Amino acid sequence: MTQQADNGDSAVQIGGNKTAAKVDEYIVEIVSDSGEGAQKCGQTFGNISGKMGNGVWTVEIIPAEIQPPARSPAGASGIRIRIGSKYITNMGNEAELVVAFNEQVLFSRIANGAYKEGTIVLLENKWETDPDEKIRNQYTTAVKEFAEHGLIVHELPMEEACLKIVSNARKGKNMFVLGMISYIFSREPDLGRKEIANTFAHKGDKVIQPNIDLFDSGFAFAAERLDYLWEIPPYTTDTTKPTIITNGNQAVGLGVMAAGMELISMYPITPATSATPYVADVFDNVGGFVHQAEDEIAAMGFALGASYAGKTACTITSGPGMALKTELIGLAVMAEVPMVIVDVQRGGPSTGLPTKVEQADLLSSIYGEPGDAPKMVIAAATIEECFHFVILARKLAEAFRTPVILLTDANLATGVQPYTRPELQEEWLSAPIDQSPWDDSVPAFDWDEGTGLSQRPIPGQRNGEYVLTGLSHTDRSKVAYDSDTNQTSMAHRSRKLAALQKTLKPPKIHGDEAGGDLLIVGWGSTVGAIEESVDILRGQGKSISALHLRFLSPLEPGLKEIFSKFKKVMTVEINYSDDPNGPLITEENRRYAQLAMMLRAQTLVDIDCWSVVYGHPLQPGMLQEEFSQRLDALNN
């Protein structure tokens, strides 16, 4: 089907006679060259929508370079906002409306399957009259091509309208577009103006006013020139529950503070870094400090040193940083130093896909150190969990005297979602360090035979003097190379994982507790997409359930029993696994997705997997299709 809408010049003038059509949810994208502010526009739109009681999920579209060539498909920079009359947990399938600052950036989104037939494109039309003939031709060709793809293109003079207010439309068109989409989705214009005033508060009225003018002008522009008006009713009428809206990295940063950790030691790396500037802005107020180390190793060493001295610290990084920290993580395990390591996973291996999502650090986090280095690994599944799991991580680290790795990913890091405002607890903060004399009859590693747990002396405690070492050591931390010491101290360190596992409850099944045909097992940021697709299929009467793991090392209990209730169990992950039908692949040599590999080894259940490394978050639509096929195969 080929559709070609009226262009801007002949757009239907409707004035105030339009009535808004009610819809349950909507997916909008704003795509531009890098530096044109599309993300700021989308985030603000998300905030406004959250304030209006909608469920919101936003995900950024980020090119790997800071200033990629203008008007290039690879340079597409932007944001997707999914809003709805329900709690939104993922980025959804295809966008239904996109605002594009130029036509070229749309090509990479089309190639990514971001749009469908009927997707509305609001396209900047200044390129049509560009002095450069090549650009004019590119533009007209592209518009034709979009129409052939079934996109409904509206060519609009957005630049021209902005230039009536500002001299450089590059700075400000994003607020104009915010006005446009605010109109289209019946957003309260005053909320938009307030958001703008907040955003530019530190720049003063000289900046705030033109941006509000741009917003108003965009709002009016859409009202005049476009025939679209939707209303997305709020899903929550409970306004008594305070709500906050953050991305996952901000949630981690807030979590570090709420956990009472006084030190973040880091080295810049994408996509972990944004957690730190956020904290650096406010850390002073809680008496904390951000240390930017000379490298990833030093960042880890500095945090380890502070933790040894009694101030449990946190280091935040991504895959390549984890690789560099490996040896010191081994020391933290061997010497039983409580600390928190946050790994915001990105595509790997090596430099890989720095700005894109992957869940491929699971096995390296659990097993990555040469030698056996048992440690705790947990994974946040939602942005809210990014906050609470930092607090959990510190508690576990101190209670079990161990490093704890918290896995998040690029999807959580840049995704923005409203959630219940945490109610701070004083007990989350760390207790002041103990400086009372140590009972010197108690060794520095007074391992409890049953659990492997021990108390530790903190430097400054009289009579507690001991030497922390990465060498094999006795309970008094004396270097010992003998067989028994090594065997028993390894056993004690390992036993801590079992001790934690014994305190955990079996995970809850999303679906049928009693079992059924297919069980989907996931971990991390995929929970929203998995559960949404499972719900749709269950609505169609399919026997499918989901289970999401938060504890990966140790694994949550009861898994084997749960798995036995289903005809088939499979994991869904964003990491690489061999296609069983791929060339040369047999049951003997197939490489499974990472969680699947672990679960197979731990439970001896023949667990299958489905995983991809497309670099973007999973979409419920693609999962639904895959699960349907699996279910059909099971029942035929």
Next chain:
Amino acid sequence: MFGLKADWSVDVFERYFTLGNYAGGEARWCPGCGDFAVLNTVHRVLRDAQMPPEKSVVVSGIGCSSRLPHYVGTYGLHGLHGRALPLANGVKARRPDLDIWVGTGDGDCFSIGGGHWLHAMRYNMDMVILIFDNGIYGLTKKQTSPTTPTGERTNTHPEGSLLPAMNPLTVTLGITNVSFVAQVPDWNPPLLYETIKAAHKHRGTSFVRIMQRCPVFSDDFCKPYQDHPENMLLLSHENGIPAADNVKKLFKEQIEHDPSDWVEAMKIARDESILPVGLLYRDPDAVVYEDFSAKGLNKTNEEKLAAINTALDAFAI
């Protein structure tokens, strides 16, 4: 110690520390190793400063030098190869009350830990770095280190070390915000004592390169100076490290050197025809990183909770 005062009163210490309070495990270096001299000196400096043993932390990397924490009866952190300095910086970051010592070697500090060395000098946190420089990898049995003299035969360069030896003094002096650079032979106990004592007293990172005898793997490294003291240049100055007359008379070559004179310090360090010993450079006013990193230690829980609540409010919808 229990000296009499004008009013005949006697100071009674609640706790008085003897050398025994600083003794750790039995040192297991080779007979004749210069490390013993350094260890004894560290014990003496701690005793004379009457540092409560629980308040000192000796941090090290890996190598012969890095066994130091095991032989001192304070807290210790025997870390990883090359990583002593970030660990030590981290210990100090939120615990400025702790007294930090770092034991490291020429391989540990100048080679695998080279990056951290540059930055630790710049952080200038209050600590003493003792570099046990024997010009060789000893623990792994004779491989070339950055300070191995050219032509020295080692396991990795059996025909002789290829490159000119690194000059750690010029490198260290070249780092922005460096605040204390000294060099001393391990076989002159009074000078070693006075140098380490001055380093301990200095607020900032004190870099003390110790020419350290390794009779097993690099006997030639110190021999030219042991046998020919005229190959050493004693630096003294009223603002430097005091050298007693009986020390002075051991050194044929001596100059007055004002440790606040960086240009002169660099000149002295650059002249490799003679080995300078004593204090090359000291800047008591250099910025100290823990003045930043340890801010806010006294915040109460109420203050913290209020600040976090404000932070959360910024995201409220």
